[in-house]
């Protein structure tokens with residue numbers, strides 16, 4: 503159970519907007535043409551990204567354990583499908599998803615290896631996986647780590663090298679791009 507996302511779900515969007523941590527443009531630019539595609543947004547929370555992906559014609563399912571967060575997502579767009587559950591046990595068929603996105607959620611996931619295994623299972627052949635994260639070695643990454651830890655959140659943030667080492671075990675085709683001095687994106691293929 504997450505204290506942070508259960509009790510601060512109503513403040514979440516305002517906080518992200520204030521600190522400009524809710525940028526979707528770069529993710530949308532990287533994913534390119536998504537119309538008609540099945541996208542799984544793991545840890546999709548309040549659905550800010552999901553709503554934008556839907557407006558571009560994608561079919562989006564959010565997988566997130568926190569009902570208070572996903573209730574807000576559903577209010578944003580009734581078209582967002584919700585699965586309240588955990589990423590290490592995804593209740594979806596094998597090879598049913600075109601794209602998996604995880605924005606700012608991978609460091610909240612403790613069972614990272616099981617999650618990547620599940621991602622590989624549910625992705626279609628040539629399906630894509632995009633992970634947006636904060637670099638644990640950066641100043642902002644460290645601030646986020648301290649803030650979330652003080653909010654009693656269990657997190658495990660990775661440096662770019664650690665992410666590279668971990669993800670390569672499951673997705674051999676892909677690369678990490680630094681998008682600022684504190685953020686990076688991994689984009690890979692099944």
Ligand SMILES: C[S@@+](CC[C@H](N)C(=O)[O-])C[C@H]1O[C@@H](n2cnc3c(N)ncnc32)[C@H](O)[C@@H]1O
Nearest residue numbers: 507545546547566568571588589605606607610
């Ligand atoms: C910082 S929020 C990010 C929300 C959204 N992706 C965004 O960019 O606004 C992290 C989300 O990850 C979810 N989460 C934490 N552990 C998870 C897990 N094991 N599986 C799926 N989602 C998880 C939390 O409930 C929370 O909604």
